[in-house]
Amino acid sequence: MRKPIWQFIFDQWSTVPPVEKANLRGKTVVVIGANVGIGLEATKHFARMNPSRLILGCRSETKGREAIEEVKRETKYGESELWPIDLADFSSVKAFADRFNKKKQGKGLDILVMNAGILQLNYEEAKDGWESTIQVNHLSTALLSLLLMPNMISAGTLSSPSRVVIVSSDVHYWATIEDEVRNSPKVLAKLSDKTYCTTNAMRRRYHQTKLFNLFFVRAMAAHLRLKTPMAAVAVNPGYCYSQLRRFHYSRPMLNMFVRMMELLLAWTSEQGARQLVYAAVGARKKGGSGCEEELKGGYVHLAEVVEPSDFVISKEGGMLQEKIWNETIEILSGVTPKIGDIVAEYFQ
Structure with a gap:
């Protein structure tokens, strides 16, 4: 599928589907990046569904505590937990996973939102020496998803699989990977090389990492052993008002352009959060369009599974997906030997 700019604009002006609702009593939900924006709004939606445990993974403890209070004030849910995590530091990611393993207090993890x-x-x-966007958006996201997999598989059933939801974006449709990078023996290492990361290269970096998020979800779905009770889902939250673009605000012309785009096109954070919630609790029916099986390895947009970019589904895209999957597993196995054990047990 190709997505021209006019289609992006049309989608942003479309009616956003209402939030999906579910009964999360007895369930455990973890939201990473939960203290602001769509992460915070998604957390509020989950809180209204009354989960047994709702864990907010936040880099800033101060902002995390403020988020806990906001969730409690707006939803009356008082059981939220704040757990610190910094995706720019592999040791912090490992510590989060170790803490969950020690304190899971039940059958496991039902929903993980990255x-x-x-x-x-x-x-x-x-x-850890990686270019920060590559590490935060891709490597650490993959690391925590894999480390928490055993807990998710123990929580899921074939009729109701657990879900890992990874936030991608429609910008993957416009992501470009130069032949120089694609043909490199190590794609991620090449992209992370300081000498490669020119100003022009960094303009493409966010788009590339959102493509890698989608690759990771599709690779997980492709490699998971049959009848594994877990679904990996990528989701587009839409173009929303967000602190994600805060680095643009220091550049006057870029700031003016971003502000105009937000004024004309942006959804609220709450509207964007509805997409995350759908990916986490929606499409539970069996068979047909919008079914559970369709969601596995799928790309969610406006509360339905849609076709990703032509490149993603092409032969060349599939080859790059597999190359990045293998490199990612190799890198993360060097971070902790647990990754090798998990891959050997659950993937084929």
Whole structure:
């Protein structure tokens, strides 16, 4: 599928479907990047569904505590938990997963929403040596998703699989990967190389990582063993008012353009959050359009599974997806040997 700009504008002006509702009593929900924007609004929606546990993963403890209070004030749900996590630091991601394993207090994890992300205009190195957008948006997102997989599989059933929801974006339709990068033995390493990360290269970086989010979800679905009670889903929250673009505000001309785009096209954070909620609790029927099976490895847009970009579903896209999957597993296996064990047990 191709998505011209006019289609993007039409979608932004379309009526946003109402929020999906479900009974989450007895369920455990984790939202990473829950203290602001669509992550916070999605957390509020989950809170209204009364889960047994609702864990907010936040980098800033101060903002996290403020989010807890806002959730309680607006939903009357008082059981939210704040757990610190910094996706720019692999050790923080591992500590979060270890804490969950020790304190899961029940059968496991039913819903994981990976919403945290950054949009950098300039090269910045994360603690572990990777370009920060690559690490936060892709590598750490994949790391936590994989480390929590055993808990999700133990919570799911074939009739009601657990779900990992990874926030992608329609910008994947316009993502470009140069032949120089595609043909490199290590795609992620090439993209993360400081000498490669020119100003022009960094303009494409966010789009590329959103493509990688979709690749990761599709690769998980393709490699998971049959009858594994877990579904991986990518979701487009739409173009929303967001602090994600805060780095643009320091550049006058870019700031003016972004403000105009937001005024003309942007959804509210709550409207964007509805897409995350649909990916997490919607499409539970069996068979036909909008069924559970259709959701696995799918791309959710406006509360339905839609076709991703032509490149994603092409032979070349499939080859790049597999190449990045293998490189990702290799990198993360170096972060912790648990990744190798999980891949060996649950993937084929």
